[in-house]
Amino acid sequence: MRCAFVVLVCLPLVSIACARPDRDWPAHGGDPGHTQYSSLDQITPSNVQQLRVAWTYRTGDARAERSEIQCNPIVVHGVLYATSPQLKAFALDAGTGKRRWVFDPFKGSGAASSLGVNRGLVFWENGDDQRIFFAAGEHVYAIDAKTGNLIPSFGQQGRVSLHEGLARSGQGLYVLSNTPGAIYKDLLIIGSRVSEGPGVSSPGHIRAFDVRTGKLRWVFHTIPWPGEFGYDTWPPDAWQRVGGANAWSGITVDQERGLVFLPTGSAAFDFWGGNRHGANLFANCLLVLDAATGKRRWHYQFVKHDLWDRDLPAAPVLTTVTHDGKRIDAVAQTTKSGFVYLFNRETGQPLFPIEERPVPQSDLRGEKVWPTQSLPVKPPPFARQSFTEDDVTDISPESHAAVLERLRMTRHGGQFIPPSTQGTVIYPGFDGGAEWGGAAFDASSAWLYVNANEMPWILTMVEIDSAKQTSAAAVGKRVYQTNCMVCHGAELKGDRTRNVADISTVSKRLTREAVDKTIASGRGLMPAFPALSSYERNALVAFLFGDKPSTTSRNDPDEAPPDIPYTTTGYNRFFDPDGYPAVKPPWGTLNAIDLNKGEIVWKVPLGELPELVKRGRPKTGTENYGGPIVTAGGLVFIGATKDEKFRAFDKKTGQVLWETSLPAGGYATPSTYSVGGKQYVVIAAGGGKMGTKSGDSYVAFALPD
Numbered sequence: 001m002r003c004a005f006v007v008l009v010c011l012p013l014v015s016i017a018c019a020r021p022d023r024d025w026p027a028h029g030g031d032p033g034h035t036q037y038s039s040l041d042q043i044t045p046s047n048v049q050q051l052r053v054a055w056t057y058r059t060g061d062a063r064a065e066r067s068e069i070q071c072n073p074i075v076v077h078g079v080l081y082a083t084s085p086q087l088k089a090f091a092l093d094a095g096t097g098k099r100r101w102v103f104d105p106f107k108g109s110g111a112a113s114s115l116g117v118n119r120g121l122v123f124w125e126n127g128d129d130q131r132i133f134f135a136a137g138e139h140v141y142a143i144d145a146k147t148g149n150l151i152p153s154f155g156q157q158g159r160v161s162l163h164e165g166l167a168r169s170g171q172g173l174y175v176l177s178n179t180p181g182a183i184y185k186d187l188l189i190i191g192s193r194v195s196e197g198p199g200v201s202s203p204g205h206i207r208a209f210d211v212r213t214g215k216l217r218w219v220f221h222t223i224p225w226p227g228e229f230g231y232d233t234w235p236p237d238a239w240q241r242v243g244g245a246n247a248w249s250g251i252t253v254d255q256e257r258g259l260v261f262l263p264t265g266s267a268a269f270d271f272w273g274g275n276r277h278g279a280n281l282f283a284n285c286l287l288v289l290d291a292a293t294g295k296r297r298w299h300y301q302f303v304k305h306d307l308w309d310r311d312l313p314a315a316p317v318l319t320t321v322t323h324d325g326k327r328i329d330a331v332a333q334t335t336k337s338g339f340v341y342l343f344n345r346e347t348g349q350p351l352f353p354i355e356e357r358p359v360p361q362s363d364l365r366g367e368k369v370w371p372t373q374s375l376p377v378k379p380p381p382f383a384r385q386s387f388t389e390d391d392v393t394d395i396s397p398e399s400h401a402a403v404l405e406r407l408r409m410t411r412h413g414g415q416f417i418p419p420s421t422q423g424t425v426i427y428p429g430f431d432g433g434a435e436w437g438g439a440a441f442d443a444s445s446a447w448l449y450v451n452a453n454e455m456p457w458i459l460t461m462v463e464i465d466s467a468k469q470t471s472a473a474a475v476g477k478r479v480y481q482t483n484c485m486v487c488h489g490a491e492l493k494g495d496r497t498r499n500v501a502d503i504s505t506v507s508k509r510l511t512r513e514a515v516d517k518t519i520a521s522g523r524g525l526m527p528a529f530p531a532l533s534s535y536e537r538n539a540l541v542a543f544l545f546g547d548k549p550s551t552t553s554r555n556d557p558d559e560a561p562p563d564i565p566y567t568t569t570g571y572n573r574f575f576d577p578d579g580y581p582a583v584k585p586p587w588g589t590l591n592a593i594d595l596n597k598g599e600i601v602w603k604v605p606l607g608e609l610p611e612l613v614k615r616g617r618p619k620t621g622t623e624n625y626g627g628p629i630v631t632a633g634g635l636v637f638i639g640a641t642k643d644e645k646f647r648a649f650d651k652k653t654g655q656v657l658w659e660t661s662l663p664a665g666g667y668a669t670p671s672t673y674s675v676g677g678k679q680y681v682v683i684a685a686g687g688g689k690m691g692t693k694s695g696d697s698y699v700a701f702a703l704p705d
Contacts (some may be wrong), residue, residue, distance in 0.1 A: 019693070022690040024678075025075040028120035029438055030629065033318030036440035038672045041633035042679035047703060048635060048648045048658045054680055054702040055097030056663075059084035062686070062696035066501075068667060069686025070117045070626070071438070073698065075673040076125075080185075083118040083147070085696055087136040087288035095675040097700060101474055102146030105136040105159075111559040117435065119250075119668075122188065124211050131211065133188055135177035138162050140190065155214030160309025162192060165207050165219045173202035173243070174255075174528060179315075179436065180259065182251040184291035186211050194268070196309070198564040199483040199520065199529070199597055201268035201681045203239075204246025206287070213544040215683030218294035220280045222246065230281030230297060242276050244268035245283035248438050252331070253291060254345060260291040262394055263312030270309040271419045271459060271564045274366030275317020276515055279304040286316060286333050286341075288348065302335060305370040307362070307419055308459075309430050310336055314438040314627070321446050321595045323351055332432035332441070332595060334450050337415060338383030341376055342595060348649055350596050352378040362418035364461060365565060373416050377599030377688060381658060382591040383432075383452040386414040391583050395617070399576035406574070407582070410458060419568075421422040421461045427583075429457040430571055437640060437669045439625025440650065446596045446703035449628045449636050449651070454587045454621070456574040461566045462490065476543025479536050481567045483529060489570035492544075500524070501572075508547040515541050580612075590628065591655060592637065602654040607641030625689055627669040639683050642690045646670075646683055646699075664688070664695025678702050 023040050030036050043051065061067075068087035080094040091100040121144065122133040130145035131154075139161055142154035142158045150158030160174045174195045187208045187396030194202040198535040206220040223247040224231040224236060234242065244267040252261040267283040269274055284303040303310040303529050316333045321342070331347045337688070343472045356372040392403045412425035432448050432453045439450040459628055464481050480488075488494050492504040506515060519537050522528035532540070574582040581587045586605040594601050605620035624640035633639070635657070636649040650657040664687030680700045688694040 001579070004130045007124045012615050022078065022676070023631065023674045024077070024162050025073070025673045026123060027074060027296075028072050028122070028184070028673070029250065029252075029315055029669075032182065032255050033445075034252040034315040035248060035317055035437060036629045036669065037442060037631070038629060039632045040672055040679045041631065042672055043631070043635060043681070043703060044498055045635065045650050046655055050703050051358075051648075051658060051660070051681070051701045052704055053408035054700045056700070057092055057099065059088065059381070059696040059698075061088065062694045064694065066688055067694045069696070070119045070668045070682040070687035071684050072120045072669040073671045073682055073684070074121055076123050077144075078529045078675050079145070080682065080698075081121050081123065081132055082684065082698060083121065083134065084692070085688075087118050089121060089132060089134050089141075089148070091145070094673060094680065095678070097698070098528050103150075104139075105139070105141055105145055116176050116178050116193065119178055122180045122183060123424045124183050124188070124676045128446055133211075134164065134180065136285040137191070138175060138408070140181075140188070142211075150666065152655060153213065160209055160214040160435070163661060164480075165200060166205055166253070168203065172564055173200065175202045177248075179250050182253045184208075184253050184255065184258070184260060188215055190253060191262065193248045194243055194246050196244045196266060196268040196270045197453045197483060197486045198269040200273070201243025203243050204248075204264065206247055206262055206294065210312070211560075211636065220287075220289055220296070222269070222402065224242070224281065230578050233281040235275070235277060238276055242267055245280070247287070249311065249313050251317060251439065252316045253508060257289045259297060259345070260289050261316045262287040262289065263314070263333060265311035265476060266303070266306035266309055269564050271307055271461065271568055272363070272367060272564060273305055273307055274368070274565075275563060277368050279370060280306070282430075284310055284312065285383040286312065286331070286343070300341070300343060300348055300350075302333075303339065303373060305347060305368075306513070307367075308416065308426060313432060317439055317441045317448065318345065319441050319446065319448070320443060321351065327697065330595070332369065332439070332448055334439050336428060336430070336433040336435070337375075338381040338385065338428045338452060339345070339376055340379050340382070340448060340450070340457060340467040340593060340595075343599075349523045351378050355648065360418060361418035362420075363420065364421075367418070369418055369683050377663065378617060379593050380600055381604070382450060382600060383428045383454060383660060385428075387412055387425050387583055391577055393580065393582055394584055395576065395578070395580055395612075399578060399580065403574075403582040419459050419461050421463070422473070422624055423458050423460040425455040425456050425494055425574065429453060429454065429455040431625070432625075435625060435627075436614065436626060439628040440628045440636065441595075442630045444632070447593060447601060447651070448595055449594045449630050450593065451593050451624050451628060451638060452589045452591060453623050454589065455581050455623055456583055457535075458572050458574050460569045460572070462569055464565055464567055472539040472542040475536070477538035479540045480543055481482065482669055483532070484540070485567050486570055489572070493537075495570065497574070503544060512541050512545060515544060533680065541678075553564070585617070586619065588621035588624040588641065590636070590649065590654065592651070604654040604656075606638070606648070607643050607645065607655070609643060613705070623690055625667040631672060631673060637670050637672070637681055639668065639670060639685075641665070642692060644687070646684075646701075660701075662695075662699060663697045665690070665692045
């Protein structure tokens with residue numbers, strides 16, 4: 001009897017021990033440290049082949065011509081929060097995909113339906129007060145997480161302007177926020193997306209708002225003001241006129257230490273810095289601030305006086321590593337150039353050596369290249385560092401010959417070759433190396449997982465006509481060169497792979513009034529240009545419509561030659577004649593990097609192209625957008641590829657264990673969570689990049705019951 005009694009008592013204890021609490025994905029990147037890691041282990045290498053679609057939610061607002069979803073969904077208390085292609089926020093039951101509410105920030109406003117993309121939302125709660133914060137257009141909105149209604153006590157009836165605290169907001173500057181901010185106690189800390197072209201650009205100040213009231217609590221000037229640290233790394237008046245140096249790619253918070261980690265972008269203009277001589281702090285920095293006050297704690301500048309658009313492309317990752325037998329809390333930063341930098345989280349001390357290397361000088365008028373740049377000794381780069389004749393594609397003899405001929409017309413080789421009117425190969429390209437999808441960190445092994453692009457681009461500088469103009473079409477051409485050519489190109493043809501429209505025949509499709517409205521207000525992925533005067537907009541329309549100077553001649557006494565003498569022919573990928581990357585495969589990879597040892601553990605191609613598989617080339621990899629997540633169950637999940645697949649890799653070996661086709665490309669970082677004891681993996685299938693079709697789906701996968 002005694003033994004039986006023991007069994008009866010233990011049985012309920014066993015049942016309680018086996019019950020698994022639900023696990024959330026409560027923040028962009030999975031947690032405040034942006035590790036993109038989950039402790040869930042229900043889905044494993046042994047059963048991942050059994051994954052099935054658990055539910056699909058369609059937002060219903062994709063655009064046939066071009067739209068995207070780049071959102072990493074968050075999941076809190078069994079509710080999934082995400083955004084649609086037209087930047088509507090919504091809430092779903094995370095177990096069924098059933099819609100709870102939808103919030104449209106543009107409803108009834110008469111504004112463009114959306115501007116740019118959104119990569120996620122922010123959740124905050126205090127007791128019964130649960131709020132969702134997200135940015136759309138030029139505002140940050142506070143929404144009741146339970147109802148989807150605006151919270152009128154926040155800011156101006158539920159929203160705060162992203163111009164708040166910029167000091168130059170009266171100039172009609174373009175400011176958005178694509179990537180969500182981060183929470184520290186009762187603060188919402190946010191960065192911004194700004195123009196980095198040769199036209200007028202907003203500064204990239206970091207700001208913190210009170211989560212309850214929306215009041216501005218602190219501002220950090222990334223282009224320092226007089227008397228501030230770093231002011232002497234710019235011309236004396238730069239703080240009044242130079243823009244950029246913005247934190248657009250993600251924010252990481254060490255909640256215990258009260259530190260916020262902010263990766264910043266380049267200063268404007270991206271490719272010519274003759275009007276911003278100096279190292280240009282705090283552009284291209286990992287900037288670490290006291291989260292409560294905004295005071296600088298430490299920083300590291302990755303590229304001094306950037307001329308290559310080497311923005312820090314993703315949120316840093318909080319890690320703990322073992323070096324020299326000691327456990328060190330660290331922070332890892334991935335870069336477009338294909339390196340991982342590792343620092344002591346508290347002091348900023350590099351954990352692996354970093355070398356200063358001399359770089360070539362520029363022959364562009366007025367430019368002064370910083371004489372050296374910094375590269376780490378370890379870990380080795382996870383993307384190739386040079387594009388030489390030995391690296392030219394071998395897909396076919398014809399492709400090889402065509403690419404070789406074009407390559408010999410450019411300046412090429414390694415990193416940090418200055419921009420030129422001849423054409424300079426940028427490799428790794430403008431989209432990495434690493435990109436905004438981020439990296440995933442597994443603390444049990446100290447391995448970092450990061451995907452990479454292997455795509456060369458060609459940057460060609462063009463001198464802007466500096467003569468005083470009198471005809472609208474001639475002035476419009478200069479306005480186009482200064483503000484539009486960097487995206488739409490010298491021939492106005494755009495770039496379908498980057499969702500940039502062909503506007504060479506816009507006069508046959510739209511009225512002058514419609515084009516003028518689009519320039520002023522933006523549309524879809526195209527930003528607004530509010531800083532252009534009505535005269536400049538009219539002149540630009542005259543140029544786009546092919547007006548003759550003699551028929552539309554007029555003069556604006558305020559019109560003056562540009563301060564920046566160069567623009568570019570656009571962001572041009574270097575393709576072979578068949579549209580494949582000019583370099584030998586692989587064109588996209590997934591990498592596992594041991595941060596204890598500073599070594600690459602494995603590297604595998606990421607994605608394949610069906611037509612090349614038929615030709616016997618199955619392991620090319622593809623260009624990719626969106627990042628990985630890693631789980632305690634032993635898997636790395638990632639979409640990202642041009643072949644519109646979603647895959648699971650063995651995190652120890654890099655072997656593909658499962659793959660499935662999505663309704664559109666999964667160009668977003670997935671999330672994983674559990675509800676009712678069941679683990680789900682969800683990814684946005686919005687497509688719309690690299691010339692692939694657009695979509696409007698979120699697809700969740702789970703093991704069968």
